[in-house]
Amino acid sequence: MEKDEMTQEMEHYQRIVRAFLYYRIHSLKRVNQARRCFTSLSKEDQQLAPKFTTKLDLIKMAIGVNYDFIRTILQRTQNLFLNSEIYQMDEVISSVYIKLTYLISTVPEFDMEKVKSTIKQFVRDWSKEGEKERNTCYLPIINEILRLFPRDDIQPNAINILVPGAGLGRLAFEIVKLGYNCQGNEISLYMLITSNFILNNCTTTEQYVIYPWVHQYCNIAGFDDQVRNIKIPDMAPSEIPKDTSFSMCAGDFLLVYNDPGKKWDCVATCFFIDTAHSIIAYIKKIYQILKPGGYWINLGPLLYHFADMAGEQSLELSYEEVKTVIENVGFSYEKEEKGIVSGYTQDPSSLMTTLYHNIFFIVRKPEIDQQQ
Structure with missing residues (x-):
């Protein structure tokens, strides 16, 4: 594999790992959005749906469990495939962690949908x-x-x-x-x-x-x-x-x-x-x-x-x-x-x-x- 091609493959790999690592932050944004919407209601309206914030707490817990599972997957991914020459997960994760603080805003919604659909794929298979x-x-x-x-x-x-x-x-x-x-x-x-x-x-x-x-x-x-x-x-x-x-x-x-x-x-x-x-x-x-x-x-x-x-x-x-x-x-x-x-x-x-x-x-x- 040529060096430029290897660089492109590594950048693509880092993009996918970055999406996986961004899962919790991205998912909690949606929980917080729902919470803000609910708390903006009058006290009277909030009392009509008394279990809603409890459900949001459960969702937050579930997101945490999913994220721990994702981390486990990434930590055990190395020497991936028969025709792989460049996938060294330890290096990738280290690189992504270093870059994550200032690259967070670059994770496209498309990539995050892929992460969520991958989680659902476990159910099917x-x-x-x-x-x-x-x-x-x-x-x-x-x-x-x-x-x-x-x-x-x-x-x-x-x-x-x-x-x-x-x-x-x-x-x-x-x-x-x-x-x-x-x-x-x-x-x-x-x-x-x-x-x-x-x-x-x-x-x-x-x-x-x-x-x-x-x-x-x-x-x-x-x-x-x-x-x-x-x-x-x-x-x-x-x-x-x-x-x-x-x-x-x-x-x-x-x-x-x-x-x-x-x-x-x-x-x-x-x-x-x-x-x-x-x-x-x-x-x-x-x-x-x-x-x-x-x-x-x-x-x-x-x-x-x-x-x-x-x-x-x-x-x-x-x-x-x-x-x-x-x-x-x-x-x-x-x-x-x-x-x-x-x-x-x-x-x-x-x-x-x-x-x-x-x-x-x-x-x-x-x-x-x-x-x-």
């Missing part, structure tokens, strides 16, 4: 409460892997499966737990830092307590809902077969997988393909890295993460157009199901939820590659 979402989104993929690569007929550890957009690693973990070799790929440092922690540092179930809904002030049904805690992980990530390969690879999916000698039996994508600037580039890359006869299994919507984002290019195709691209690239459809309804890091007790009507499909690369 590593809690009992997230089991329903996981069953809806991950089980169809897992069941098809078991069907396509039956463990009674083959050695599962001879099958290599790639999970781009792996997030906190639960789908990849479940695949490895079944005996297959699996690598997760992730570009987000928020996800990489936290997945490294959960996969490599959690040794028992329900080892940590977090408060993922503490930042939600609207559409709260009950007094305790905002400060409801979640215990993680629901399963110890160390519980995988010893004769399998499980790894996480950091970086841009389009740039990392360029070794012509490395091909995959299966690529499994869940809520991933719409994270591209150009979904066509993703489809072509998946085709390129699959072995002849290999399978691509996908489940998710077409939210298009860069749509309407200032300064970012975004190609938004309908699913009908996406399907045409998939077939024109050379894939053949083996299965297709529309309208699989799921949430994504949703609070089940909230008065408002967002549901996706997902597309689920399995396509296959021909045994004889037409592009060769």
